Amino acid sequence: MDHTSRKETLLLIFLTISSVATSTSPWPMDGNYGASYCLSWRLGVETNNVRLWRIVPLQCLRYVEVYMLAGQYDRDVQLIVDQIKVYLNEIVLPGDGMDAWILDVDDTCLSNVFYYRLKRYGCDPYDPTGFRTWSMKGECPAIQPVLELFNTLIETGFKVFLVTGRDEETLRQATQENLHNQGYTGYERLIMRTADNKRQSAITYKSRIRKEMMEQGYRIWGNVGDQWSDLQGEYSGDRTFKIPNPMYFVP
DSSP, X not given: OOHHHHHHHHHHHHHHHHHHHTTOOSSOOSGGGSHHHHHHHHHHHHTTOSOSOOSOOGGGHHHHHHHHHSSHHHHHHHHHHHHHHHHHTTOOOOSSSOEEEEEOSBTTTBOOHHHXXXXXGGTSOOOHXXXXXXXXXXXXXXXXXXXXXXXXXXXXXXXXXXEEEEEHHXXXXXXXXXXXXXXXXXXXXXXXXXXXXXXXOHHHHHHHHHHHHHHTTXXXXXXXXXXXXXXXXXXXXXXEEEOOOOSOOOO
């Protein structure tokens, strides 16, 4: 058994013992409240068939915890990044410096799983004050396959734009430092929400940013995000790639 498999096995054992200790089953198996329901629910979320959900179903708390921490999430992200690299190998850049790639920040470049662990992996309602406090700490770890992709994009000659819904006024410094400390250096621009667009939906806000990029002459070859609202709307790019996220939904 390799190191990764051993770690995943130990984590699953811990989660099972924890479940027994609290007199609850990791996946209640009565009717629709078992693991099969939660798997179907997550599939619905990732295919954008389940929309406008505010919290993770309580019966899926343990399922989401295991998914995020026991290795399947990491394997899913790696598979998506591998597919992006296949697409990259098909691209021939003109070399004029106007080839752009967009990455979202939260739960695309940086992981908030440690914050959401305290929020029962999305079973608790969204807490904007709590999330802002967490973000200001600058302690989000990099999602490693995406960091590797980021470095590949830079080395290939893409101008990488980081487009986030975080607030410019309160979170720019913390976000820049967090990104830098986790290895995200050399990107073209970090674009954040300002007073002018903070009331816009994510789709409207990010579509406008992409429109401005196109008007400046950039070609958007790819767009990666954990929310469908990162990828929908106008000027989304030649290809879009969705990173899994069963913990929250941004309309």
